Amino acid sequence: MTDILVVDDDENMRTALCEALVRGGYSVDSAADADTGLRKIEVEKYRMVVSDIRMPRKSGMELLSDIKQSHPDISVVLVTAYGTVDTAVEAMRKGADDYLLKPFSADVLDKVVQRVLNGGAQADSAKAAPQRPSPAFKKPTSKERKIVTQNKKMLELLDMAERTAASKASVLIQGESGTGKELLARFIHQKSDRADGPFVAINCAALPETLLESELFGYEKGAFTGAAARKIGKFELADGGTILLDEITEMDINLQAKLLRVIQEKEVDRVGGSASVPVNVRVIATSNRKLEDAIRQGRFREDLYFRLNVIPLVIPSLRERPEDIGLLADYFLKKFSGDSGKQVSSIAPQTADALKKYAWNGNIRELENVMERAVLLCRGDMVMPGDLFLPSLPDTAQPVAAPEQQATGGTVEDMERKLIVGTLEKAGNNRTRAAEMLGISIRTLRNKLNTYKLESKGA
Numbered sequence: 348m349t350d351i352l353v354v355d356d357d358e359n360m361r362t363a364l365c366e367a368l369v370r371g372g373y374s375v376d377s378a379a380d381a382d383t384g385l386r387k388i389e390v391e392k393y394r395m396v397v398s399d400i401r402m403p404r405k406s407g408m409e410l411l412s413d414i415k416q417s418h419p420d421i422s423v424v425l426v427t428a429y430g431t432v433d434t435a436v437e438a439m440r441k442g443a444d445d446y447l448l449k450p451f452s453a454d455v456l457d458k459v460v461q462r463v464l465n466g467g468a469q470a471d472s473a474k475a476a477p478q479r480p481s482p483a484f485k486k487p488t489s490k491e492r493k494i495v496t497q498n499k500k501m502l503e504l505l506d507m508a509e510r511t512a513a514s515k516a517s518v519l520i521q522g523e524s525g526t527g528k529e530l531l532a533r534f535i536h537q538k539s540d541r542a543d544g545p546f547v548a549i550n551c552a553a554l555p556e557t558l559l560e561s562e563l564f565g566y567e568k569g570a571f572t573g574a575a576a577r578k579i580g581k582f583e584l585a586d587g588g589t590i591l592l593d594e595i596t597e598m599d600i601n602l603q604a605k606l607l608r609v610i611q612e613k614e615v616d617r618v619g620g621s622a623s624v625p626v627n628v629r630v631i632a633t634s635n636r637k638l639e640d641a642i643r644q645g646r647f648r649e650d651l652y653f654r655l656n657v658i659p660l661v662i663p664s665l666r667e668r669p670e671d672i673g674l675l676a677d678y679f680l681k682k683f684s685g686d687s688g689k690q691v692s693s694i695a696p697q698t699a700d701a702l703k704k705y706a707w708n709g710n711i712r713e714l715e716n717v718m719e720r721a722v723l724l725c726r727g728d729m730v731m732p733g734d735l736f737l738p739s740l741p742d743t744a745q746p747v748a749a750p751e752q753q754a755t756g757g758t759v760e761d762m763e764r765k766l767i768v769g770t771l772e773k774a775g776n777n778r779t780r781a782a783e784m785l786g787i788s789i790r791t792l793r794n795k796l797n798t799y800k801l802e803s804k805g806a
């Protein structure tokens with residue numbers, strides 16, 4: 348039995364790691380790439396693997412997956428470059444026992460190795476199903492959908508939402524990205540007498556016009572090439588319940604006319620169908636930009652707006668309700684530490700200050716993501732400011748002008764790529780918000796993400 352296998356393609360790093368570990372009293376072996384490492388694991392028993400993430404051919408992340416599948420009892424610690432926290436988070440999610448951010452001292456290395464090996468030894472006897480990822484890194488499964496707030500405007504809004512839930516009237520929910528529009532829509536559905544019926548959501552920004560039409564209204568067999576069988580649309584699926592039309596301003600103007608007809612006549616026409624199908628559906632629409640602007644620009648039908656806006660609900664941004672920041676942070680802390688089995692019990696006062704000062708352009712979703720990451724990365728039982736990994740921005744709500752990107756040199760593509768990555772970060776990885784900040788449509792943003800092979804998560 349050897350204690351630790353070090354995997355790193357960089358010879359200097361590999362040697363340094365091995366030496367430090369040997370000095371720490373461990374027996375150590377090493378490999379220059381992931382496949383060699385895997386072969387070694389087949390013939391020798393190791394308690395732990397310390398591997399670099401960035402390696403040619405097979406990455407440390409892939410090595411991690413392989414080890415967790417074939418040898419779930421071996422602990423894995425991944426080494427990642429400073430500033431790539433998202434990669435570290437991903438590694439933890441995939442079952443890594445811990446991570447090391449480069450550069451690190453021998454002291455830190457020793458602490459991490461000790462903790463992982465000790466934790467591992469204790470967990471060994473208790474481990475019922477070693478195949479499963481350790482509970483600490485499971486995605487939160489909590490189904491709870493509580494609307495947490497102590498803001499007066501929000502409380503009034505909730506009151507209004509509850510009172511109108513009973514009616515059949517359409518509802519329009521406006522608010523910036525991540526303010527909780529979908530959450531409120533579900534709340535209304537649950538408080539209505541349709542609560543036992545279906546709740547069907549569709550994002551109007553996600554599909555091109557023709558696809559969106561057949562998604563909404565369905566089609567008959569043979570309606571067009573490729574329509575091999577009848578497809579039931581979302582409106583019919585939502586019969587007896589609620590349909591949520593997310594980002595309604597992104598809907599094409601031609602389709603808006605068809606939607607208006609469905610709402611007025613309470614029946615849908617399947618594409619390629621001859622008879623209308625009656626439906627009993629409550630419509631809730633959301634929009635994160637001013638619908639009035641879209642109307643002025645001729646991109647949104649005024650008659651549809653009046654139809655939808657029977658009950659207007661506008662959710663204030665998180666900036667407009669600072670008293671909710673601490674409350675929500677505590678709520679998410681409990682939720683994620685409960686879900687993850689990790690004992691993170693409080694937020695340090697300096698951390699609470701930092702949370703208060705931050706602009707929260709991505710609103711509650713951004714706060715939720717930040718707290719999830721903080722719980723995951725937190726080393727003690729208290730969240731410290733460093734665990735938040737907030738970009739140190741002046742707390743303005745201004746769109747980014749990204750002056751730091753205006754340095755000479757580098758290609759235009761390069762700069763655009765950087766700008767997109769930076770904006771996504773500032774928008775709390777919210778694509779709709781990022782597109783807004785960049786002044787481009789969400790479709791354009793999506794295309795650019797594809798072109799640059801960027802993922803909005805972890806890019």
Ligand SMILES: Nc1ncnc2c1ncn2[C@@H]1O[C@H](COP(=O)(O)OP(=O)(O)OP(=O)(O)O)[C@@H](O)[C@H]1O
Binds near residue numbers: 524715
């Ligand atoms: N008041 C709140 N209390 C607890 N959780 C909240 C609250 N508001 C929002 N959330 C959580 O924040 C996240 C974002 O909310 P939601 O998806 O409803 O926002 P949205 O306005 O629909 O965003 P988008 O415009 O990006 O679609 C969700 O995980 C939701 O549960």
Ligand SMILES: [Mg+2]
Binds near residue numbers: 528529593
């Ligand atoms: Mg939404």
